[in-house]
Amino acid sequence: MxxxxxxxxxxxxxxxxxxxxxxxxxxxxxxxxxxxxxxxxxxxxxxxxxxxxxxxxxxxxxxxxxxxxxxxxxxxxxxxxxxxxxxxxxxxxxxxxxxxxxxxxxxxxxxxxxxxxxxxxxxxxxxxxxxxxxxxxxxxxxxxxxxxxxxxxxxxxxxxxxxxxxxxxxxxxxxxxxxxxxxxxxxxxxxxxxxxxxxxxxxxxxxxxxxxxxxxxxxxxxxxxxxxxxxxxxxxxxxxxxxxxxxxxxxxLSNKMNLYYSRAVYLANSMPGEDVANNPIYRSYIKKSRQLQKxxxxxxxxxxxxxxxxxxxxxxxxxxxxxxxxxxxxxxxxxxxxxxxxxxFDYENAVASNNTAIAYRALGEYDKSIQALAVAEKSYLEMDNLQSLTWIYDDYARTYEESGNFEKALAYFKKFHDASMKFSQKTNNETLLELQEKYAANERSQEILRLTQKSALNTQQLETEKMGRWLLSVILMAVFLIALTLFHKRKRLKRLLKNEAALNQKITEANAAKQRFFANISHEFRTALTLSIGPLKKLIAEPNYSKNPFIESALENNLHMMTLINEVLHIEKIGAKTLPMQITKINLRMAINHCLNRFLLQFKEKRINICQHGFDESIYFYFDPSHLEKIVANILSNAAKYCLGDCTIELSVKVEQERINLEICDDGPGIDEAELPHIFERFYQGKSSSDQTLPGTGIGLSMVKELVELHQGSVKMCSQVGKGCCVTISFKRGKSHYPQQLIVDARSQHETTPRIAANDRKLPIPQNLKRHPTPLSRNAGHTNELLDNQHRKVILVVDDNPQIRLLIKSILQPEFHVVEADNGKQGLELAETIQPDLLITDVMMPLMNGFQLTEHLREHPQLSHLSIILLTALSETEQRVHGLVLGADDYITKPFDNEELKARVKGHLAQKQRLSKLLLKKYQSGLEKQQLSQTFEGQDSKRSKQLEKLIAKNLSQCEFDVEQMYTAMNMTRSSLYRYTQKHYGCSPKHLLKVRRLEIAYQMLTDLQGTISEVAYAVGYQSLSAFSRAFREHFNHPPTQVKQQYSNEPKVEV
Structure with missing residues (x-):
């Protein structure tokens, strides 16, 4: 260059x-x-x-x-x-x-x-x-x-x-x-x-x-x-x-000018040896740069x-x-x-002088070039710009070289080299200095922090010592006076504490007695109502039932009685401050609409119109959903009760900064102003409630007030006779006024609610039982019943009330075989004997209650797999949670719905069936190759392999029988029988049974699931039938195999 x-x-x-x-x-x-x-x-x-x-x-x-x-x-x-x-x-x-x-x-x-x-x-x-x-x-x-x-x-x-x-x-x-x-x-x-x-x-x-x-x-x-x-x-x-x-x-524009020129230079440097001046892109950049320069x-x-x-x-x-x-x-x-x-502008002058020096050198005017370089050199020296000085020395050297003064050219080339080395060293030193400064700053920060902490600790120790000395002086001065005062007060305090303890003991015993009384009376009431409501519902659900107003009235009154019992129990719990609360975030509009849906039919019959104002989808607040429903339902119920017809109920919402105000107004007969101060008192009944045509209990509005105040809210009523009533409920916004332990996530507020299984289809009776009944004898009837029971799911019902047991038996039979026990102890003994598929138990029973029975079953090595449904009158959340924590699979409150009970039973059994099939598939996928190689080693029979594969594929299907077997094999019954006799030495039916039991044995030894899951996995519908067949084939029960291999240590190979 x-x-x-x-x-x-x-x-x-x-x-x-x-x-x-x-x-x-x-x-x-x-x-x-x-x-x-x-x-x-x-x-x-x-x-x-x-x-x-x-x-x-x-x-x-x-x-x-x-x-x-x-x-x-x-x-x-x-x-x-x-x-x-x-x-x-x-x-x-x-x-x-x-x-x-x-x-x-x-x-x-x-x-x-x-x-x-x-x-x-x-x-x-x-x-x-x-x-x-x-x-x-x-x-x-x-x-x-x-x-x-x-x-x-x-x-x-x-x-x-x-x-x-x-x-x-x-x-x-x-x-x-x-x-x-x-x-x-x-x-x-x-x-x-x-x-x-x-x-x-x-x-x-x-x-x-x-x-x-x-x-x-x-x-x-x-x-x-x-x-x-x-x-x-x-x-x-x-x-x-x-x-x-x-x-x-x-x-x-100046930046734009320089950018286009820089792009041109970058393009020229990237194309060495080419004619850049004729490149259209280069010429375009230069042209734009010239235009912008002007x-x-x-x-x-x-x-x-x-x-x-x-x-x-x-x-x-x-x-x-x-x-x-x-x-x-x-x-x-x-x-x-x-x-x-x-x-x-000294720096700009230096740059221009350097460029002028280059121009003079190109024209051969070397003295002027040297003079221009001297001007630039002076400015760069004053600014200590080492990088620019290296360029100046290089220009000096080239100018002297072209002018023929090689001695000075050599001197400036040396200066250029020294300056370049200094600049490189300076750059490296600056980088090193930055690293050192960062390290030193970090060290200084740590030292400062350590000294600060030490100083703070020393100061704190001095302050503590000073405070200690001062307190010691005060204590020594006050000890004598305090000792005298305590001596005189001690006897009085002991006497008061003794009286208070006695009083607290009496209060505790009274509260416990009251709680026991309400629990027992609630259990008796709910049991009686269950025995009344269940048969009435079953009677009405009969296909040949003819409409009878007396029966329907009896059912309606029983349900009303259950509502009254619930209200009385809630009032008692509020008074005793034991009412549970589950605070969650609620959408007000959805909650109000949910409450209104319950009254739509009643409002329609009485020609009552509903108007809503101000309900926005974005209005949320924190409240217990069940308590809000009781509050709104009581107010709407009163409005519907006293509005005679062609009335309007208006619901409106006003959102303030810290509160949400809900107003429920009607244009009914209204309430006398003299009654308003007492309207929220417990058991108070106004003139309208005293009327025999509109009876009341006097606890509805009292419960409304106490529930609202329980959530730090307020409620008031205004009314004029003949113009209607208006109830205003004020809710606090936010959740800071609730204890943190009461607040639950909206997604998990129903975690403890029992789920009703959707799959309640009836499993078909195995075909082989239909075609091959046992021979008739003098015990034929009993034998057929045993055989039928053998292939039906066994349900054990434990309840101390024989009528409840009879009701449940009537609901579940004939689809299931129901066995009864009248207390928890007898239920545990029966469960050990018959090994049922599902157990339904009451909670409050003599000898052993339902909670204790559940705990014993879950700890029992042979019965821990049983599905357990708790059926009780104890409906509170704490009791439901306690039962589920002990290991119950479901919790149903009396009085229960017949169809709901049947659906839940079917759902739990179907779920266990699905889990068992999934378990079998998982087990078979890992065992299939090993089984085939062991079974057919040394054989080349494709038909035997096809038969074994067919049995393994349908092992979990209880409907799979000999007929389906020979159809799938494209054989007749007799040809299949001869084939299995020849190759296996037994009938096809026996071969299927043996394969099922062998797979079950291997699953139990490998600890693949519980006994009931293994039974369902290999095609048995009844756990008792599986246990009997297993014992006959292996000479010991499945529980023994399970227990033996669960106690052996596992050895990994």
Missing amino acids: NAHNQKNKYAVIFICWLILCVNQTTARNINEDASAANVNKPAEHELLKTDSSYHHISYQYRDNYYGEPLKAIEYLQKKRVHFEYPTEQAYFTDQIKLIELFFKTEQYAQAENILGPLAIEFKNKLQFHPKLALVKAHLMLHNRNIDDFLETLQPYVSVYQKAGNESFNACYLFLLGAYEIRKNQFSNAFTHLTSGLENAKGLGITHLEIEIRNQLVQLFYYTQRYEKALNLNEEIIDIARANDDRYSETLA QVYQLAKEIGAYRTMIKALILKQSHSFGDNNFQQAIIAGKEISEIARQFG
Whole structure:
């Protein structure tokens, strides 16, 4: 490469570096308190009257801060001299604006002249220091003196990041990102700049948004993502034009000019040895760069943006080098030097002088080239710019070499080499220093933390010792008086405690007796109602039932009796403060509609209209759903009861900041004003309730009030006779007024609710039992019954009430074989004997209750697999949860629905059947190959393999019999019988039975599921039938096999 091309490359490097010298602006003003300013200056309104030029400038500044920065500077300078500032805050704000405008117009020396005295003036005003630090750091970036940049901002980082200081934070992130670009930390710079951009956009600080975008353009340029840089630059131009900000527009056009030139240089360097000048893309980039250079030069000259004007001229020098028009490059250099000397742009003057030296050398004017290099060298030495000095020394060497002065050329080549080594060493040292500083800072932080902790510990120990001595003195002085006082009070306290303990014992015994009484009476009532409601429902459900109003009335009255019992029990629990609560998030609209659905038929019959107002889908609050239903249902029930017909019930909601108010109003007969104070008292009955035609219990509204107050709410009623009633319920919003243990997740509030299985299909009777009944004998009837029972599921019902057992038996037979026991102890003995498929038990029984029975069954090694349903009158959540925790599979409350009971029984059995089939498939998939190889080793009979595969596939199907076997094998019954006799020595039916029992034995030894699951998995419908067949075949029961192998340690191979 010749000297001309080499220097042209250096000129390009200078242009690319100059792209980074973009104006910076800081965030807007801070708002702090300040004291009064100089009182000798006239007020601003007086100055506006006397100075017409000031008046004109002030409005120009106010109307167009960005578009007329020079006029704004003139306005602020005059204001500084003539205006009486009311506070030092206002004065400080205007001076910061003036510095920012000097930044914008590239007058950095003037900005520094303002900043220095301002920092001294406000040295003792700490509230202004964070803003001054930002402006000082900004000036450091412009002056390229960033050694102390981080130290300047570090003391105020917490202030910048504090909530409420978003404008400070945006400006801080902008400056930090600009600093990191200069340190080549592009990843961190991008993160900080994008965060700052979001903040600036959110705050509407347009000039800061433009500056951050400018920095992102430089970042994309550095990382050679030119397309992104150009697109972002176009956005800056649009924003600047929209705000009539010609300075920002000119700067963005300057960036665009340099970006196109840089793309051209990048393309030229990537195509060595080719004719780049004729490349259409290269020529396009150069053309756009030339057009933009002229536009930028003209705009910068018009608005006085002299630094940007110099950039355009430097690029003009580079274009002149490309055109070999060195004279034009010299002329441009002289113009640059003149502007730079006038405005103090030393670095730009050095760059232009270096380019001028290259042009002189190309023209052979070596003395002038040396003179231009000397000017550039002097500036770089003053700035201690080692990298630029290496380029200068290289140019010296080449100029002397071309002029024939080889001695000086050699000397400067040595200087060039030494400077390059120093620059490389400096770069490495800076990197090492940064690492050392990070390590030292970390060490210092740890040491400071350790010393701080030690100091705090020492201080705490001193304070503790001091406090201890003081307390010891006080205690010693007070001990004598306290001892005397305690001596006299001790006897009295003992007497009071003894009386209180006796009283508490009596109260506890009374409460326990009352609770036992209510539990027992509830059990008896529910049992009686179950025996009444169950048969009535069964009678009404009969196909040949003819409508009988007396039977239906009896059923309705029984259900009403159950409602009354529940209300009395709830009132008692509220009074005893034992009513359970499960607080969850409720949608008010859905909850009210759910309650209304219960009364739709009644409202329709009485011609009552319902109107709802203000119910929004978004209204949620925390409440117990069951309690809310009782509250609303009681109020609606009263309204429906006393409204005679053609009435309207209005429900409305008003949402306040802390409460939700629900109003339920009707236009019925109303209530006398004298009765309103007593309407929520327990057992109080007004005149209407005393009427024989509208009887009441007097506990409904009392329960409403107590339930609402239990949730920290309130309820009130207003009424006028003949105009109706209005009940207002006020609910608290939020959940802070509830204890945390009462709040449950809405998704899990029904976890303890028993589930009704959907699959209740009746399993068919095996075909082989239909075709091959046992021979008749004198015990034929009993034998057939046993056989039938053998293939039906066995249900064990345990209840001390024989009528309940009879009712359940009538519901479940003939689909199931029902065995009865009248207490828990007898039920446990029967379960051990018959091994039922499912057990239904009452809770309250003599000898052994249902909870104890459940616990014994779950601990029993042979019966732990049984499905258990608890059937009881104890309907509270705690009791249901207790039963389920002990191991019950389901919990049904008396009085129960006949069909629901049957559905739950079928569901549990069907679920166990499905699990068993899944268990068998899983077991067979791992055992299939081994079984086939063991069974047919040495045989080549395809038919035997087909038969074994058929049996294994249908092993879990209880319907699979000999007929399906020979049909699937394409054989007749007799041919299949002869084949199995020949190859297996038994009948097909016996072969199927043996295979089932063998698989069952292997599953039990491998601990694959419970005994009942294994039985169902191999096609047995009854657990007792499986146990009997297993014992006959293996001479010991399945429980023995299960227990034997579960106790043996497993050995992994």
